[in-house]
Amino acid sequence: MNFIWSFLIILSFVIGAMNGKLSDVVNAILSGAETSVTVAIGLCGVMVFWLGIMKIAEKSGIAEMIARLLKPVAKFLFKDAAHNENAVSNIAMNFSANALGLANAATPMGIKAMEELQKMNKDKESASDSMCMLLAMNTAGFQLIPATVIAILAAAGCKNPTEIIVPTLLVTCFAFVTAILTAKIMQKIFPPQKENEVNNG
Template identity: 45%
Template sequence: MVNIIWVSLFLIGFVFAAIQGNMDLVNEAIFSGAKEAVAICIGLISVLTFWLGMMRIAEKAGIINGVSKIMSPFVKILFPDIPKGHPALGYIISNMSANLFGLGNAATPMGIKAMKELKVLNGNKEEASRSMITLLAINTASITLIPTTVIALRIEYNSVGPTEIVFTTILATTCSTIGAIIIDRYFHFRRLKKGG
């Protein structure tokens, strides 16, 4: 569906530019946008490489394991359907830890692996299980302590204070995560009352 929306937006813009005789502006925007995208990607590579390296060092030092132990009781409360010691729990904790440090790119593979494990637990049904819905809600909202990607973008665009957003990000993501959990639980208990 998203692909259809993007293609539609592109085609509509292209048609209107052709009708108004602004094709030269479209060509200019395409090439300048491509150039800027490459520059942003190269800028992000350095920051993401640094933080992924820091995560690897933290993993080797046992910090990630410590964070996992701290998060484990919380994760068990959020995902009571998952049996103790199941691989999905490890992937969920890794996903949440990576999101905590603002490493959405590192969190994504762990989230996908967790979803695959949850789908197996759900008997490979097409309908999402309670745990799958909860993971999606928490992954989307996700408390973030260090918004590395946003800081990297602010540095790339010469922001005067690229790290000024840290406190605001912590506050906003805490609110969004609490909201996601409340909404998830509300609909879960509503469904239970209906007998679904």
């Protein structure tokens, strides 16, 4: 990440200067910084609401029930995190919300799951295998119906925008499986530097 980030910034200045777009680059810093706060504030409301609802789910024991149902799948994907009910139930809901295209609802669930995984993580600055797996599941962007894309196609006058649903589903499944398998393989290639992931959550 250090490399990618500095690469983007240095290259932007160099190429911007070459193209005579240096002032655009500088403006982009200001507008980008503003956007990032807007995005975070936009998240704040749903985040607050969801964490409240999840606290209720936690106390009533329903989170635990969902997690128990999903234990076999969770064990394969998340190994030792599988017995953390709050993590598993939030991961399950995060995945379902993403699949249904409810991105705004999915994010707080994913973050809540991350917090639970962080509790079990020994090295608090370094991502655990389970965290990387959760992230892989999210970056692959599994979605049943690409609603936004269909809407744009329809707006542009496409006769049959829904015909992209099946091909998109095939691609998204392929990317999703690739992400999970890659994360699984990477766990072996890059084991945690310190003894990571505690036994008990």
